[in-house]
């Protein structure tokens with residue numbers, strides 16, 4: 498099944514303490530969100546991916562903030578099941594294609610979408626969704642480029658997620674709201690599970 502169709506919401510998580518990774522992933526899966534993007538923004542990120550991949554079999558854990566071919570290699574080595582980037586460069590796209598796992602390259606313009614579509618890539622991250630034009634921009638892209646589907650991320654919240662999910666060229670949305678830093682710091686996994694359950698219910 499295409500990556501965009503596995504869950505309506507992809508939690509984008511920033512792991513500061515690696516010991517939170519496994520209980521956090523379990524809470525997200527229990528809430529109904531098995532696809533988890535761990536951003537490579539923090540030092541423990543790769544170890545977090547490694548632990549989730551090893552210890553939470555029902556999670557589909559991937560790497561976010563993938564910026565370079567070296568990030569692709571490190572993510573694969575950690576056991577990432579998919580890759581997400583905030584933007585694209587030719588070298589990064591080559592490495593993502595070569596990874597042989599699903600990936601969502603970041604785009605924000607029609608030209609970027611067309612450049613990737615030319616290579617047969619049909620699933621992308623629309624980032625930063627709200628600042629880059631939001632719903633109106635995605636609706637406009639569906640006219641000339643109806644076959645390309647997106648995971649909008651950046652400024653998505655429970656309030657605006659349903660409108661994005663209703664667009665025919667949106668498969669899922671991503672966001673950080675599922676794993677608030679204070680909930681992770683205090684070990685409040687029940688709150689994370691509740692946020693995940695609410696998000697999982699956003700699209701049948």
Ligand SMILES: O=C(O)C(=O)C[C@H](O)[C@H](O)COP(=O)(O)O
Nearest residue numbers: 536561562583650651652672673
């Ligand atoms: O780290 C990355 O790879 C990113 O591309 C950035 C994240 O997707 C956004 O930071 C989402 O953040 P929120 O707007 O809080 O949901």
